[in-house]
Amino acid sequence: MKSRIWNSLIYATVLTFCLALVLTPLALAFSPQNPDLVDVGITIKVNQKGFSDTRGKLFDQKNTLKIPKGQVVRITFVFDESMTSLAYGDTHQVAITGNEGWTKEAEKIWMLSRQSSITFQAGNVGETYRAYCIIDCIGMEHLNNLIIQVV
Numbered sequence: 001m002k003s004r005i006w007n008s009l010i011y012a013t014v015l016t017f018c019l020a021l022v023l024t025p026l027a028l029a030f031s032p033q034n035p036d037l038v039d040v041g042i043t044i045k046v047n048q049k050g051f052s053d054t055r056g057k058l059f060d061q062k063n064t065l066k067i068p069k070g071q072v073v074r075i076t077f078v079f080d081e082s083m084t085s086l087a088y089g090d091t092h093q094v095a096i097t098g099n100e101g102w103t104k105e106a107e108k109i110w111m112l113s114r115q116s117s118i119t120f121q122a123g124n125v126g127e128t129y130r131a132y133c134i135i136d137c138i139g140m141e142h143l144n145n146l147i148i149q150v151v
């Protein structure tokens with residue numbers, strides 16, 4: 001009799017475990033923040049000189065950020081002020097505006113919270129988006145127009 005109770009207990013435990021194994025990935029797959037649903041992840045450094053790629057090359061009117069059409073893109077903005085600079089005490093907050101009219105804001109980034117992302121789906125070839133800092137900061141004249149082009 002006792003062993004039957006044990007058996008059903010074990011059975012219940014195993015069943016719960018198996019369900020969790022199956023359901024947890026499913027739940028993750030359908031949660032909107034799931035990184036697996038992002039096709040392209042891009043890191044952009046933010047400092048008083050402007051927006052730059054991970055190697056430190058600044059973006060400008062000619063050197064635009066290119067993203068592939070139709071893909072879900074997550075752009076992570078990283079606080080990149082040098083410790084020796086006055087701007088090290090600064091805070092940035094980046095927003096992206098699409099030419100369809102939407103605007104998405106990242107969280108504030110500063111020395112103690114160094115990165116924040118914006119995720120969106122790229123439109124068709126030729127569409128452009130624009131990223132800019134929405135906080136008064138040192139170097140804001142260089143942080144007002146990162147051009148993102150769909151290619």
Ligand SMILES: [Cu+2]
Pocket residue numbers: 091092093133134135136137138140143
């Ligand atoms: Cu800023």
